[in-house]
Amino acid sequence: MTQQPFSRPGAIDLSGLKRQPPASGGAAGAPGAPAGGASSAYAVQVADEQGFQAAVEASMTAPVVLVFYAASQSPESATAARDVETVAGEYEGRFLAALVDVDRTPQIAQAMQIQQVPLMLVLIDGRPATQPIPGALSLDELRTLFNQLGQQLTAQGITGRHQPRTGPPAGADEAADEQPAADPRYAAAQAALEADDADGAVAEYQKLVDANPADAEAAAGLAMARVLQRTRGVDLTAARDAAAASPDDVEAQTLVADLDLLGGHVDDAFNRLIELVRRTSDKERDAAREHLLGLFAAVGNDDPRVIRARQQLASALF
CATH class of the missing domain: 1.25.40.10 (Tetratricopeptide repeat domain)
Known part of the structure; x- marks a missing residue:
């Protein structure tokens, strides 16, 4: 498995999408749909081009991991999509999994030139942030990949989080629905990164590591901040x-x-x-x-x- 660095090569071209009615029954509750009616609060089933556009727009808030699969033709790819949904949910809003069944949305597959399934693509700010990642990864490999993405996000000062797609019914306490923009433990370090202050980020991460040497995310953030510090200019x-x-x-x-x-x-x-x-x-x-x-x-x-x-x-x- 190889990891591609984040980049901003260009916005996704949606002009090839043809306005078509969604598949009968809707994808979210359809047999074989990995999302299973949004079993994860941080996954959506893309049923049509409007849903795809919404997923692209959601990447303006925080990264969206597009997963293309074919439930009827390739059950293995549907399992792979389910695994991505599972791992994305473990990050509590850091990522949103957007699952696209190409059997049900051929217009999207055609517009995106999908040649094989499963296929993953990470979007940030409406643009592909990695090269497409083909093939099914194990849960351990997915967790490693998401860990790497999370570290690169932190290093680049990208700290936004998605709101959960499921939650308490309407009328519940609105304050309870609110998700913090970032883990407060890392807020000062991430603010320093956003300000292009590598020295400040090193100092803040060092405080976290000193307070809790077992904090793996802080240790990784400190190591990456030091790389940024050493390479500045x-x-x-x-x-x-x-x-x-x-x-x-x-x-x-x-x-x-x-x-x-x-x-x-x-x-x-x-x-x-x-x-x-x-x-x-x-x-x-x-x-x-x-x-x-x-x-x-x-x-x-x-x-x-x-x-x-x-x-x-x-x-x-x-």
Whole structure:
């Protein structure tokens, strides 16, 4: 599984959608519809082009994970969509799963040029934020993926949350329906990131880690904030030239590794530092190893790439 960095390549073109009546019975309660009538408060079943437009617009608030599947032709893809719904619900508004049965909405599949199912696409601000992710992932792989997305969101100061799609009946206490825009524990750090204040974010995350060393999200946020702090104002070309000229210079190599990580080239960042560990000794080796461990924390210790890189690091050390 590979993780694509967030980007803003362009808005989704909805011009190809033809106005058609929704499938009879509606998708939300139809047999095989993964959402099962909104079994998760943070999932919607897209029944027609209006529902698709609403899902795209919802990504202006917080990320929407589009999942394309075919319930009648591929039960496995429907199971994959159900799994995405489950994992999205675990993040309590950080993501909204929008499930699209291409059998029932062929006009959407055609407009989006869907060639296979299942297929995932993350939207932010009405635009694709990753490359399409084909195939079914296990629950563990999905949790790893969503964890990575959450870390990148935090690092970029994207803190919005979706309101739950199900809740108390009309007339209930409105205050009880309100969802906080973000976890208050991380508010100060996220505010610093939004203000492009990497130093402030490092300080705030450090407070959280000092107070609770077991807070994995704070530790990941701290590691990523430190990457942002180290790379602030760095000229990418000059950094790469310096690293090429001095292959055993720990400072030059770790800086390029940071830049690779921010650019989404996670394996490249890890491999660069593992090879540096192989070539160096004493203080230089220790510095390269410690830096690499920090990048592991930024990506997430459960990430398959981190697990693989840890094995390679052990081999390089011993």
